Amino acid sequence: MFENERPRDECGVFGLYRHSEAATLTYFGLYALQHRGQESAGICVSRKNNKMVSHKGMGLVHDVFKMEDLARIEGGSAIGHVRYSTTGDSVLANAQPFVAQHKGRAYAVAHNGNLVNAHKLKQELEESGSIFQTTMDSEVFLHLFVKNLKDGNVVRAIQRSVAKIEGAYSFVILTCKGEVIGVKDPNSFRPLALGKINGSYVLSSETCAFDLVQAEFVRELDPGEIVIINEDGVTSIKADPEPKTASLCIFEYIYFARPDSTIFGKNVYQMRKAHGKRLAQEAPVDADFVMPFPDSGNYAAIGYAEESGIPFEMGMIRNHYVGRSFIQPTQSMRDFAVRVKLNPVRELIRNKEIIIIEDSIIRGTTAMTRVKALRDLGAKKVHMRISCPPHRFPCYYGIDFSSKGELIAASKTEEELTRYLGLDTLHYLSIEGMLEASGVENPEDHFCKACFDGSYPVAFDPAVTKCCMG
Template sequence: MRREDDHPKEHCAIFGIFGNRRAAWYTFLGLYAQQHRGEESAGIASSNGKEIRHHKSMGLVSEVFDESSLDALKGHLAIGHCRYSTTGSSLAKNAQPIIVDYSRGTVAIGHNGNITNAEILRAQLEAHGAIFQTTTDSEIVIHLMAKPTYNNRIEGLKGALKRLEGAYSLVLMWEDELVGVRDPYGFRPLSIGKIRNAYVLASETCAFDLIGAKFVREVAPGEIVIINKNGLKSIKPFPEPKRKAYCIFEHVYFARPDSLVFGENVHNVRKRLGKQLAIEHPVEADIVIPIPDSGNSAAIGYSSESGIPQERGMIRNHYVGRTFIQPHQFIRDLAVKIKLNSVGDALKGKRIVVVDDSIVRGTTSKMRMRSIRESGAKEIHLRVSGPPHKHPCFYGIDFPSKDELIASKRSVEEIRKFLGVDSIGYLSLEGLLGAVSFDKKNYCTACYSGDYPVRFDENVSKFATER
């Protein structure tokens, strides 16, 4: 199936809960709230304190689970995962959580991120006789922590984590314990919530809102939180890195607007991006329209700063799912219109500012701009609430290769001509970083700047373990 959208894809959402007898149901809802982070597979593992049961499959959360499957997942402890996989890895065996029996019991793991030294670690483990059941980098963590030399399972986990490089937020569970982990750089978000006496972990706080949990705090970069019948315990086994590396693209595109990510409301950050975009790239126009849904908040900011009224110029069809069938060429050519359609009467004869969050390959953007032009727009001024994407991501986001990124091989003027717009303006990297609260050096901007905070071998595919 060909993508009808050339936006990058997040790899995963994770969720965990300890202390509620309907843990699996809460996990289902937590994954449902985070479906935008992964649409290809979903899974839940639960425990009654004595054994771990699980259910997982390919599909959306609502497709994988029903009342009977959730009722079968008994227990007060559960973790869940929904995944976006890369080409060649859409296999049921790669659905998470991964569940393994080993000498210290049964463990289940869910992972959001990308381990950049995964191929090296896997080769070393296989050379010593390890047998892998999946092609994901997540399984490597279990093999590393299962060494018999460790005194207990948490020591094994700490030993495994110290060998990992790259980005990882993890939820793990044994029969009687829930654990959350965030890498020392803090690439991917992970937060702690509480609902009555139960602790909750989630990639995004929108999951807390749905189930009525109260946000407590983020899991700190480099922190392991251990949750069991004795409460919550925190340990920090890593030396403090010289810098953090919060993924700036979580704020630009990936996270839901109603989530708190890296300590800030995503909607408010995106409005500030839009305001700065209007300052950097003003234009005389009649209306501002967003590319829904990810451009909505930035368009509000652009309209507010510029004084140009906002209009609904494109309508999104929310019923186009990942399973949309495109059997014939003429259907594939219409795929963009099936998802987004222009409101002709609102656009006809108007000078229009179109606000989007990113242009990746450019093919989808070109068709969208053509649709707006065919609806009678007099002028189209495209404004992008982030800098040009020139570099792939190796830390858990499925960006295309550098050769596929339009900004890596074309100038801004060449992109303007390719898209068929009257003008184009990207937010500067300085403007982007000025819209967030933390120290600028503590954000990962590698997809824009090429400044990669964690080393990796550029000659090794970022999905080398997917074989």
């Protein structure tokens, strides 16, 4: 894991029920979700006679799809996926949607999340004769699904299959009849929303994709809900019994989701700003200006500046032609990659006291090299404030930092980190501050925050690694 030693983005899913431009709109949907996965992209479209066509490739959405690819698969219902791997290698065979044929019928699934018992289930399935085509956790679901499809009842087969899997899943499923089905795990780790477009329905990881395709937001799926979109409209089947406590990934707000999206009932921009305001209350310090490490730090920095009354400056400029995460094999190349991404505005920095707002520190590469750059330009004092608590524990639910050794805050105290990063002062947002500023009732029963406090909502086998399915 962690070749680039940075948190990797995670997957985005999109689905659209019967539309003359289903493939093109799904392409635009994936474009809007690109920040969730930059490894591979794919679209799968239903056809008459229980068939499907798909187009998948490694890389970014605009590299994978040419206009002629979309024209070739246009029409029907469509589902799409942008991937960043959490289980299984980054190879074309693992690009999603994953498609399977069963008794002359095709089914496809696009998955955001991570199944913590996939390894065990795969062993059981192989014992009973299943042959796997990929090394992804997501494939296990489709094997269970076809095994449970004996009487041809798709919804019952989904219900029986989700009863077996554990962990995080927001699935978008396409059946050979063109039905589009959304499924959310009972903990609701990852977002998934329903929208309406020209009398048809659409599903997306984030609402920013609805804005792009001009769909109207209807609602988010509930924990454990299955939504079936077909010629009868939308049918919802609630989990039985209904889940009591959700564990929505709070790190979606801090880093992953786009600020123009509304997830889990709250706008991401406003949540980040509220975290920044709280950070200003918890860790005030005097300075000439507040500046973010863009992009994800921008919104908490606005909140910090507003609350503290200290001016806001964009002291560091982000190169927009570099992705969020990019794999570099050596430390010197990683340092170079961060230099490409973030460059200081030198005229602003000399002799100034600065407060940097950063959304998170994972390995510390960004903070280390960019603080040094500010020092080299003559900054008088450099304070850093982080708009989330220290990352001390790995994530097993769909974010790819699954090894404690890579998390710099797992082995260093705040004081040690201050020295290591060359800062005058460093403060993280407290766990209580993060939860209280979120503005939800009973946040302890609402969010997953396991990477900060180690209280994991779903049990997992720590021996299971990213490559355990190979």
